[in-house]
């Protein structure tokens with residue numbers, strides 16, 4: 249047995265170990281709430297009975313605050329027509345909203361969404377969440393960045409890896425029980441990331457969540473994850489989708505995950 253062969257065997261064993269490390273889930277819908285088909289959803293978060301939604305599009309971007317139980321709109325801010333809204337998160341008494349290419353992180357008062365500041369970020373903004381002390385955002389690459397919420401200065405970053413390969417196009421984010429959940433742009437699945445290592449620890453296959461008859465020409469991709477800390481509910485939606493769904497995860501065996 250030559251050394252190259254031994255090396256290959258070791259690498260394959262390592263890849264197999266890595267590949268089997270992630271858990272795979274499907275889903276079941278528990279509940280759904282109506283959502284405006286005009287919402288090109290880029291940011292979603294639930295806190296204290298409120299639903300915060302950030303939408304995108306030049307001239308159409310908004311930050312919206314709804315009461316979760318009855319869907320009443322309580323506050324709304326329109327972005328400047330030259331700003332394309334992206335991810336949203338609520339930390340302390342502030343709401344943060346990314347912009348796509350303007351290199352700005354918008355900061356609002358949580359109560360009435362009155363603007364407070366526009367902080368500078370170094371590149372594109374896609375998804376946004378926080379771990380309780382730092383903001384965490386994606387920029388369309390395979391990296392996630394941790395920011396000081398007062399200055400938007402980058403503190404560190406992680407590379408998101410799945411089975412030894414980087415996962416690019418990370419989009420909307422949500423911090424749930426010490427893990428970062430992420431949409432992957434143009435994929436009907438969510439990945440769950442270890443915030444220390446960047447490793448994908450689980451995947452959620454959401455194909456079929458929005459039934460075909462509900463899809464219209466303007467219906468866009470899956471995007472938007474919100475965790476309700478009050479009841480543990482996990483809500484997901486998409487861009488210009490008519491519904492926001494509360495889902496329950498259902499374990500998939502590795503073989504079933506590969507065959508889907």
Ligand SMILES: [Ca+2]
Nearest residue numbers: 292421422473
């Ligand atoms: Ca979110």
